Amino acid sequence: MNLARHSISSTSPIQILDARFDPDCRIFTSATPAGFAIYQTWPLKLIRKRELPGGTLSAVIPLHTSSMLFLVGGGRSPLYPPNKVVMWEDTLGKEVAELEFREKVRGLACRRGWFAVALRRRVVVFKLDESVSRFGEWDTCDNPRGLLAMATGAYSTLLAIPGRKIGHVQLVHLPECVPPEPLGPPTSALPQPPPAPTKHPVSMIVAHETALSTLSVPPSGKLIATTSARGTLVRVWDTVTGNRIRELRRGSDQADIYGVAFRPDEQELCVWSDKGTVHVFSLISGSRASNRHSKFSPLTPFLPQPFKIFGSEWSYATYSIPSQQSHIALSSTSIRSQSKGIAEEDKCVVGWIQAAVDENDPTHLEYQLVALTYTGGWYRLKLPGDQGPLAGGSLPVSPRVMTGPLPGTPPSFKGGMGGKGVQPRNRTSSVSSMKSDKGKEKEKGDGEAKPSRKCTLEEYRKFGRWDGW
Template sequence: MHTAPPPVDSPSAAQDAGAVGGADGYSVDPFADPLAQPHMAEREAEPSADRDSAGAAFPPAAAAPDIQHPLHPLHPLQPQAAAHGGPPQPSAQAPLPLPHDALAAAQGRGAREREAAEAEGEALSVRFNQDFSCFACGTRSGFRVFCCDPLWETIRREFDGRSVGMVEMLFRCNFLAIVGGGPNPCYPPNKAMIWDDNQSRCIGELTFRSEVRGVRLRRDRIVVVLEHKVYVYNFADLKLLHQVETLSNPRGLCEVSQSAGSFVMACPGKHRQQIRVELFDQRRTNFIAAHDSEPACIALTLDGQRLATASSKGTLIRVFNTADGLKLHELRRGVERADIYSLVFSPKAPFLVAASDRGTVHVFSVGHSQPQGQGQEDGGGGGGGKGGGSSGAVSALSSFGLMKGVLPKYFSDERSLAFYRIGVHTRMLAAFGAEANTVIVVGSGGAFYKLQFDPHAGGEMRLLEAANFLATEDEQI
């Protein structure tokens, strides 16, 4: 289905976090029953300058439909019709015997094929959904959604050659948040649009005076990240609930918990080395001095009880208790500086996976923990070899608590349980697969890897599958 968004309008300077309205210029209820309101556009929106910062002009929420209704379809047995009219075919993703061959096949297309792929829409962004069962990518012509296991394109929305810079899913439901970006943005980059895939249209928008750096979704909240502020909205009526000031945050760092019983949010604080943890249900804020340099990546467990952080140096990853800020683990990725692109906790087991620009993926065990003192600067000491990881679950020396005060700090850092060398310094994200002890790695260039690790012996992970999810059918591996 080809759905063209409305023309790009100029950014509104009326207010930083105020404007809420329908994508077609009307004020709509994003969760009103479309059968009860067939036009979804009963009254005109007032100018954004006339609205208060909580979006008061937005009508009260009507009886909300089940927002967990799955994106239709999100199953390989029920494929979405492709843009050319026929159903998409399964990608021939046979496991490849050698990592080198897999890498060459997944990323080593020639210049002509690469240019053709860019014309169709290389990924401008890639992000997993909250349970890592799917991932969405913004492209130069729209956005696409894929199931992870098995790898399958399930949704493709194209906007007449206009690009989507960010896509945020809400588990597997029909609501997504999209932000324009790239060479020809479909919406202004200062707007966060709420997209209903059942209607194939945007049903609400949040307009700001500066570019949107990130969007995070919960079943009850929408969180929009700007460079110096984070705004929290109620999902049912888009009412502004909270706003938090941060240090300059060009990466859009922010994570939220997903448990229904609590709402925890982590974002940069107002100081360079600081992480701010908002415990909204307890009406309490904790500030954690995570590193001696600015944070580069953060992660929360689904229940929000643990926080993982990596600094701009990328040599150490630290895990904290969000309730009191105590450090539970200090994990060593390596000795060389690296840009950590993603940190993800396993939702089912005590593991943490990290991916960096060094071309490596590391899995750490974070099960047993004891509160530790605050560590030193991230760069000291040696590491686990160039771009690699230790084959043991945890450094043997780190298990001898009595030795920590005698040996250099480097020897007490916990090493990775398992690792995998992709070998290309490109932007990669990693998450845990649906099968036990598996890791899914995706890259903005289209690379897809499914890896398996031994939770007891550790060592180098085994490649199970490699593919290019952006390749056309005749380019598939």
């Protein structure tokens, strides 16, 4: 009797209802049908999970790395009415306040001492101190996505919301964001207030002709990135002058852009969409990583409007998120399935982290990307080329745990995140080795290898399962 060989493993998909990074990408939250969990971004580690029977959440927004979270009910069986924002103190494990509105909450953004709630046609700002007080309210155009963005850096003031007309962006300046309290002894490296602008900042930007799809600002609030419903262009604006400083092309076909994230030093940004691809662009002319241009770009001023696409800047690096099926098991069969590309769309969210260039020298850091998929995939991506250490040479390693660790934080975890805890390792996934082999074959065939435009998958893990954690 010949019996076929089968691989017996759990193939039930992980369902993530929402995933959010904190402003510094040191932690992220995930909401599942069972409740929500808080993770350290890198090295990946579960900090706390909360099982909330009785309903589901549509959003779990962390207030920096504090124990304060904002919860919004949603899904097929909302835990809270969709018109409420619940403030959750995780050290106490309970609700401490709630805000109720007359309509569904569409979006929420927060920073130290402040948070803003987006409704269908208005945005309401609250001051968060010992109590919650209403600060102001601004009208917007129809905003079903709940778009808004708040600068979170020390002394930043910007709040970006949709304007009253489609495609417009309204810039609101709130009181300055206070710097975080130092964790160690006093030091002279505390952030200093920026110089006052020489001219009054603009209050409105005419960004697109069609409806906005995303709004994003860096921590300083000096720039803003906008995308529209067409999903082909990312425009970067100066928030003081209102001038457009970059127009970046994601692609030529229409897409639903999920988000844009600035690198903390504002030298690069990444964008991701329903195409399952992460695009990375440089914002600095003449830098090591330069955006791609068409061979016909010098002719752009002489070409009619349909051919202006030849003058666009294209991403210098990309990464395609593999389908969920290719990560059911990291085996020879999964390698073959990964080589076929993306089999299905996978919603994700992407953030920037600082990771060690060499495991043996944790003082030299470089910027990398972490992508979280709504099927429980955690990807750490290395940008192409040799970045070298960040400006300043040897830097102290960024803190990797929450400010004031939550009580009961487990030291390590086994099971879905690798079996031996969550210590980082280089190129655990077979995707990276597969790509490197292809690169070697190309070198042998062409004689001279071209610089790679692909991000490298340094590490892959799973998150979102309760079993065994």
